[in-house]
Amino acid sequence: MSLLTVDGVSKLFGGLRAVHRVSFDLAEGEMLGLIGPNGAGKTTLFHVISGFLRPDEGSVTYAGESMVGLRPHDICQRGMVRTFQIARPFLRLTVLENVIVGALEGVAHRREAVAIAQEILDLTGLAQKAASMGHSLTLPDRKRLELARALATRPRVLLLDEVMAGLNPTETGRLIDLIRAIHGRGVTVLLIEHVMKAVMALSQRVLVLNYGELIAEGRPEEVVRDPKVIEAYLGEESAGAEAGTESSAEAGTDG
């Protein structure tokens, strides 16, 4: 039984087909990766799923209910939360307050929200930065905060938009462990990722998007060997020569 069903979703920007008839299922408890070259439509698809954009056609069904036409906060309150590719901390709030914003919905007292926020700061390794202001955070901490705030809403489905981008290998490794731990708590995860190390380590299944269309789907190690995927990342000529190596797919990590 799938928790999230995206069926035939298209989104046009003027004449540009940002997303074209994309369909997939996300099962409860799954960790699904979404990859594709820059401009493939991954973030647009996230915008559609999370309610920031209305699809031109197709449907998004979450927990048996259509999400089309709902506003982002409705969708978040129903248990599906997204993060932003470019971390958007509340700059003039402390880290703790940032997380409290996510925790406040559905609690009776602010005290409870504070307790939830503190627990999440512990989990995400931000506890020592609790009193720091949003604007003073380094990039890796901003990424963590983005994740922490989303977690504070106590989601059932977490939509992560490139949380690893711009991190060094050590930080990436730590974040991979953190996402695993979150997934281990029973949260379903859909992640857009350019960092292949993270995709390979985390995803049970991978979707590949190119020019707005789904071109491949499968286990991560299969997908990276798929000639169509290699072609999408490296262009037609190199497809034959470099097929099958992980490094070929890593060419997309710059994004």
Place this chain on the structure above:
Amino acid sequence: MLRLGLGGALGVALVVLPFWVPSNWQNLLISTFYYAYLGQAWNILGGYAGQLSLGHAAFFAIGAYTSAVLAIHLGISPWLGMLAGAVFAAILSLGIGYLGFRFGLRGFYFILLTLAAAEICRLIALHLPILGGYTGLFITFTPNPWQFQFRGKIPYYFIALAFLCVACGIVWLIQRSKLGTYLVAIREDEDASEALGVDTFRYKMIAYAVSAALTALGGTFYAYFQFYLQPNTVLHINHSVDIMIRPIVGGSGTILGPVLGSFLLELLGEFSRTYFAAGTAGLNVVIYGLLLIIVVLFLPRGVYPTLAHLMRRAAWRRP
């Protein structure tokens, strides 16, 4: 203990002050409290929620005219009329808010919308006979507290002070509530708030309505302090600027910002009037403008945040 002592001393000083100072100082103090109050009302929407309104004169005028018209024509006490005015102002704010927020107007576009709404109200007031049209509305003085009319300045002093205290109390409560946290989050990043489950439309509407209703109460105070309402004064864009400038100078999005801003600007205005008004006509306004530019230039976030920062640094240095 120190805080309690300071607070007590301040309280006693505020009670004794009006009996001790000359009449023109009483006016100055009333004006300070009253503009601090209006600034605090504006601050809820502009400072906390970050939705800049350049049309608060409209809500002010609704409060002023509603209570005056109800008293003149129906004999209803302004103490009750002001509540009606607050409700009308809230309704208008919800109308403007719906248009602005539902269709995603932000920044400059929202500012223009609020300005346009206030201008429409000014034009309506200029042409409505019941509001006195261009000549305005005169309120006959009958020293009756139930009619919100008092002899001397001292009652007005305490009413203005009470208004200010209530507004500060409301903002203090908002600040500690879910509403306050959400408003600040909306100000900082609306999309991010929405993604985190904050119904940004709803909370902006609440902020707008509360801000408008409080502003309208201030309008009633004005009507019964001045006894004269004229559309080109109360509904002029200058008046909207007067309302917003104090929290901006003092530090918007803080409780003490509007209060501090009002004190500073009142002193600044008095200073430029006293020393520069006698010679060239309008020179005092130029000086006032220049001083204002200097304040905004060097303290872009307002006086209070800068002051608080310096005090924290000083406290930190002490062993």
